[in-house]
Every structure is written in C-alpha cells, then in structure tokens.
Amino acid sequence: MTERNPLTVKPLMDIDKIRKDFPVLHQSVHGKPLVYLDNAATTQKPNSVIEAISEYYRLYNSNIHRGVHQLSQKATDEYEAARQKVQRYLNANSTKEVIFLRGTSEAVNLVMNTYGRTNIKAGDEIIISEMEHHSNIVPWQMLAQQTGAVLRVIPMNDKGELLMEEFKNLLNEKTKFVSVVHASNTLGTENPVKEITGLAHEVGAKVMVDGAQAVQHFKVDVQDIGCDFYAFSGHKLYGPTGVGVLWGREELLIAMPPWQGGGDMILSVTFEKTIYNGLPNKFEAGTPNISGAIGLGHAIDYVTALGIDNIHEHERDLYRYMEQKFLEIQGVSLVGSAAKKGSVFSFTIDGVHPHDVGTILDMEGIAIRTGHMCTQPVMKHFGVPALSRASIGLYNNYEDIDCAAEAIKKAAEFFS
Numbered sequence: 111m112t113e114r115n116p117l118t119v120k121p122l123m124d125i126d127k128i129r130k131d132f133p134v135l136h137q138s139v140h141g142k143p144l145v146y147l148d149n150a151a152t153t154q155k156p157n158s159v160i161e162a163i164s165e166y167y168r169l170y171n172s173n174i175h176r177g178v179h180q181l182s183q184k185a186t187d188e189y190e191a192a193r194q195k196v197q198r199y200l201n202a203n204s205t206k207e208v209i210f211l212r213g214t215s216e217a218v219n220l221v222m223n224t225y226g227r228t229n230i231k232a233g234d235e236i237i238i239s240e241m242e243h244h245s246n247i248v249p250w251q252m253l254a255q256q257t258g259a260v261l262r263v264i265p266m267n268d269k270g271e272l273l274m275e276e277f278k279n280l281l282n283e284k285t286k287f288v289s290v291v292h293a294s295n296t297l298g299t300e301n302p303v304k305e306i307t308g309l310a311h312e313v314g315a316k317v318m319v320d321g322a323q324a325v326q327h328f329k330v331d332v333q334d335i336g337c338d339f340y341a342f343s344g345h346k347l348y349g350p351t352g353v354g355v356l357w358g359r360e361e362l363l364i365a366m367p368p369w370q371g372g373g374d375m376i377l378s379v380t381f382e383k384t385i386y387n388g389l390p391n392k393f394e395a396g397t398p399n400i401s402g403a404i405g406l407g408h409a410i411d412y413v414t415a416l417g418i419d420n421i422h423e424h425e426r427d428l429y430r431y432m433e434q435k436f437l438e439i440q441g442v443s444l445v446g447s448a449a450k451k452g453s454v455f456s457f458t459i460d461g462v463h464p465h466d467v468g469t470i471l472d473m474e475g476i477a478i479r480t481g482h483m484c485t486q487p488v489m490k491h492f493g494v495p496a497l498s499r500a501s502i503g504l505y506n507n508y509e510d511i512d513c514a515a516e517a518i519k520k521a522a523e524f525f526s
C-alpha cells in the first residue's frame with residue numbers, strides 16, 4: 111500500500127472548521143495563541159456538548175426515573191438516549207450492558223469490588239501489564255491484599271510492547287482475571303486486546319480492557335474484541351468530566367452483586383429485605399451525573415459525525431509528522447516506539463528536567479503534560495523519574511506541531 115503524504119493529499123477533515131467548534135482553543139496563554147497538546151489528560155469540548163449541558167440546566171433540569179412530570183420525562187429520555195448512543199458506539203448488545211459512572215477509575219473499582227470480590231479467592235491469579243495506569247493497578251492490588259490472590263504482571267520490551275510469550279507463560283488454571291490497557295497513555299502502544307482476550311478465555315479467565323485512551327482515537331467494538339468488561343472516561347472523548355462508562359457482558363452483570371446501595375438501584379425495600387433493580391440501574395445508585403451523560407451522548411454524536419476512522423487517520427498522519435519533527439531536535443529521545451502506536455509522544459531532553467520543559471512550553475502558550483503520567487512502573491522500566499508528553503486530538507493541526515517543535519528546540523538549546 112502506498113503511504114499517504116498528508117501534506118500533499120486532500121485532508122480527511124476540515125480542521126480549520128472543526129477548530130471553530132472548540133471555543134477554548136481560541137485564546138492566548140502568556141500572550142501566545144494556545145496550542146493544546148495535552149489531550150491524553152483531557153480533551154476540549156465542542157460547542158454542541160457545552161450547549162447540551164447548558165440546555166439541560168436552562169430548560170429541563172430535573173431528576174430522572176422518578177417523576178411523571180414533563181421535565182423529568184424529558185431528562186429521563188435524554189439520559190437514556192445517551193446510553194443508546196454509547197451502546198451503538200461500542201457495538202454493545204444491549205443498553206442494559208452500559209453503566210454510567212464517574213470514569214475509567216470508577217469502572218475498574220466497580221468490577222474489582224463486585225466481580226472481583228465475589229469470584230476471586232486466595233491463591234487465584236490476576237494479570238495486569240507493566241504499562242498500566244495506576245487506575246488499573248491499585249484496585250487489583252487492593253483486591254489481592256484483601257483476598258490473598260496473587261497479582262502477576264505482563265512485562266514489556268524497551269519499545270513499550272507487551273511480551274506476548276511471557277503473557278502466555280503467565281496464564282494457567284489459577285488465572286481468574288486479566289485487566290489490560292487498550293492504548294497506553296504514556297507510550298501510545300495499542301495492545302492486541304483481542305488476542306489477549308482469546309488467550310485468557312482459553313484458561314477460563316475474564317478480561318477487562320481499559321479503553322480510556324482508545325475510544326477517542328479508533329473504532330472500538332466490544333463484541334469483536336470479545337472481552338468481558340470495557341471502560342472509558344467521557345472527558346477524554348470530548349465529553350464532560352465526571353461521567354464515564356463501564357460496559358459489561360449482560361450475563362456477568364446480572365450475576366454480580368450491586369456495588370453501592372441507594373435510590374434507583376432497587377425494586378422494593380423493607381427493613382427485612384431489598385430487591386434490587388435490573389440492569390443497568392442496579393449499578394447506578396443515587397442521582398447520577400445526568401447532564402454529564404447527556405453531554406457525553408452529544409460528544410459521541412460529534413465524533414460519529416466526523417467519523418472515527420477519519421479522526422484516526424488524521425491523528426496518525428499528525429503523529430508521524432510530530433515524531434519526525436520532534437526527533438530532529440538535538441537531545442530529544444522518544445520513550446515508547448511500539449510498531450502499533452499513535453497520538454502520544456513522550457520524551458526526554460538530555461539534561462533538562464521535564465518540569466522545566468513543561469514550564470518553558472507553557473510560556474510559549476503550549477500545553478503538554480509532564481510528570482510520571484500516573485504510570486510509575488513505566489517510569490521505572492525506562493529509568494526516568496518523569497517524562498514530557500505531547501498528545502494529540504482531532505482538532506490539532508500541523509501548525510500546532512511546528513509551534514511545539516520550535517519551543518522544545520528552545521528548551522533544549524537554553525539548557526545546553
């Protein structure tokens with residue numbers, strides 16, 4: 111296949127037009143036009159999402175599933191419409207499998223507390239990988255400590271690719287659960303989650319995939335992956351903060367006990383006994399983030415209208431350009447060079463602390479992330495205390511990369 115040259119062929123999306131949809135992008139920071147390259151931390155929100163949230167509060171603010179009055183019915187309809195959008199976006203079988211919660215971290219904690227505590231016992235093994243975000247390490251560690259289960263870790267090579275042979279060696283009849291990241295927030299690696307799921311299922315283990323850095327970049331089909339649980343955060347998919355999704359296989363969710371008790375998760379309550387509600391309400395105790403879910407639904411509409419495949423290709427072209435431009439700078443080293451990766455360029459500059467890089471770039475109006483990226487085991491693997499990370503989103507363009515490259519060069523030269 112001949113490679114597309116993004117600089118000479120017709121662009122897949124009209125980025126100038128798209129940028130107009132994101133009000134936050136049109137401002138100056140320290141007197142310079144903002145260049146936002148911290149999309150892995152959180153993405154900016156289009157007007158349609160901001161409007162949908164504002165409209166909820168302006169026109170039909172009301173609690174859901176509770177009132178017969180018109181406002182409550184409208185709020186319920188919009189909230190449930192958002193669930194349908196998530197179902198279609200992930201190609202889930204049913205809306206019963208889509209649970210709204212706060213985000214990826216909460217989704218992992220829910221599965222750990224319900225599926226985990228019910229099914230994982232002393233001596234059982236849980237497998238995660240070396241490149242996990244702390245959100246997909248700490249809950250499993252807590253479960254292992256509480257139950258006497260053993261935590262095993264799939265190692266990676268120096269490119270940031272999981273060692274699949276080592277994974278196969280770790281699998282055995284004691285393996286009860288595997289939880290892996292779909293795309294690494296630090297290394298950009300896209301993991302073979304379908305293959306991982308197939309192998310784990312051969313020994314009877316269940317599989318959870320952390321999709322926090324996946325759903326905004328490429329098509330995710332939970333049925334095709336074949337996993338048992340999938341999680342993502344709304345705020346990284348151009349939606350609001352404080353809302354996210356746990357998708358789970360219906361038969362597993364039915365068998366799992368509820369996590370939190372409260373309103374909406376019950377069918378009937380007496381002092382002697384409570385009968386729980388069906389799916390998905392069983393896992394949504396209390397008033398949920400109604401405006402957040404509605405906003406997330408609109409974010410999915412926005413991404414779907416652009417086309418996730420177009421977004422993927424635009425970001426892949428931009429990533430290649432970014433990699434080439436940044437690596438031309440003396441002293442810059444890339445951390446994470448997996449064959450299958452995208453969107454995230456984590457790096458060091460010889461002799462410069464990442465926090466200084468972040469500060470210098472900030473003075474140029476450029477937002478990147480610096481620090482351990484909530485993946486301290488990855489820092490340990492590469493022998494660094496921290497990294498700098500530029501991460502792209504659908505509205506980034508070639509000028510953004512040029513500006514960042516100039517500023518990184520300035521930082522490298524200043525400190526050398």
Ligand code: C6P
Pocket residue numbers: 150151152212213214215216243245246291293294295296320322323343479483484
């Ligand atoms: N990563 C980053 O800058 P929450 O905070 O629950 O929305 O998402 C947690 C999370 C889980 N898994 C992965 C792969 C992630 O990247 C994140 C969030 C942000 O990389 C903030 S630390």
